[in-house]
Amino acid sequence: MSTLKKLKIVIISDGTGETAKAISRAVMTQFPDKDVYFTRFKNVRDKEQIKSIFDEAAIHHDLVIYTIVSSELRDYISEISRQKHVRSLDLMGPVLTTFSNYFEQEPKAIPGLLHQVNNEYFDRVAAMEFTLNHDDGRNLNTLHLADVILVGISRTSKTPLSVYLSQHGIKVVNVPIIPGTELPKELFEVDQRKIFALTIDPEALSNIRRNRLTKLGAEQHTGNYADDSKVTAEIEWASEIFRNNKRWPIFNVTNKALEETASDIMKLLSMRKNNIFKQTQSNLEDE
Template sequence: MTKNVALYLISDAVGETTQKLVSVVTAQFPTIEFSPTYRFPFINDKEELTEILKDALSDKAIVLTTLVNPELVETVTSFCQRTGLQSFDLMTPFTEMIHAQTGVAPLNEPGVVHQLNKEYFSRIAAIEFAVKYDDGKDPRGFLEADLVLLGVSRTSKTPLSMYLANKHLKVANLPLIPEVPLPEQLKEVPANKIIGLTCDPDNLEKIRTNRLQSLGLDQLSKYTNSDRIREELQYAQDIFDTLGVTVIDVTHKSIEESAFLVLEALDKKEHLA
């Protein structure tokens, strides 16, 4: 027989933290149906909170809270002590531990993590920039970019651009193709704002072959031809040498590792400038 457990998720903000914990924990009990599950976000009134707790008691529910307002926390604590309602406070014990160890009091402000501050808008703007100027869609973006990534196809230009955008960098990228002339705008970009990406030819051949397989396309094309790949890589290296830019080998590197090297290179260039 399937057992039911009612859950009440109460927060004075969005309540995402509670929802994530519930998803992780309830997955450990596949034979239990967690129903009904009620979410109560943006609770900031004691009377409203008390009514919710009364309903939870009537449903014999488990209450999970992410409340930072001390008065609301005390309301839940006292109610549960009086009535025996089961509750779990996800915030207070942790903040009290930090307070006890550091002497620094918490802000006790709901939704601080989601406040739309300058840093948030900066990151969103960088992500939008990376999307707009991905793959050389509009070379004019090179002149506005904090960084321009150059490389032949499948050298991680796009994922690197998006990863670095999350670090608040406005990144544009351009695929290097021997038959396609370089945009004039690239010549106006300072060398310290350009990074070249390269890769071992054998590894690049495997990456491209896997890419075509995933798309169900013919693999017997010059895109995966070893001689063609070496030609492309040499063409790219000639451009890097002409522009005098730093080159990073992304062979067998994760996006995080490549991004670290890019940021390190930019930092060195900034100090030399």
């Protein structure tokens, strides 16, 4: 029976501890004969937590590795390490100091920012994937999962606007409305506050459609697609639908930058979410 003591490395982090874990495991590849195990303490934000961890580490002579952005807590760890004779390694402090000197700027010292950034990144990726899978009215069976639903006739910037919004973590479905075709029933089965209508001036739309046909080399087969009277009638038909659905805000995209329309939609979306939250809180207080 082996009498060798199994060594323990304690990781302390004000976030997830993934940074310290990754570095520690990389270092341990250089010591393949050592049998160690790791204990990780996440979201450590106060001195009481730290003291408790060091009280235990002192008993077993553990090694403590920490990634803490607060200079006050790092100083406390350094002091308690000396007091209790516990070996400790600061993975964040020297790096922060070096970067701070280089940038001539103090760090924010806000815990958990890396985890927050990672979450935001994955939210954007998921939103973009969702949006691309729901382009041009596809997969309407999951329409209820969208944050924003764009409706409009052909060439009213539905797809590019959807993609732009998805880059901000917003899941978008765009649904084309076509004269002579009934609107999808799914549109009326979801929260109507998610739906945003897009319109455009007739002259601008005619020009856009003609340019589109030219690029496709289909000038001789235009039909009524870019005809001025046809375009005007199509816009008026769509406008009547929008008027009948009063909860759908209408955005005119004529000569507007994509970013401008997206910004207007996001502002209204934010206002609606805040209003829903306030109504929910009010209902809870009434109860």
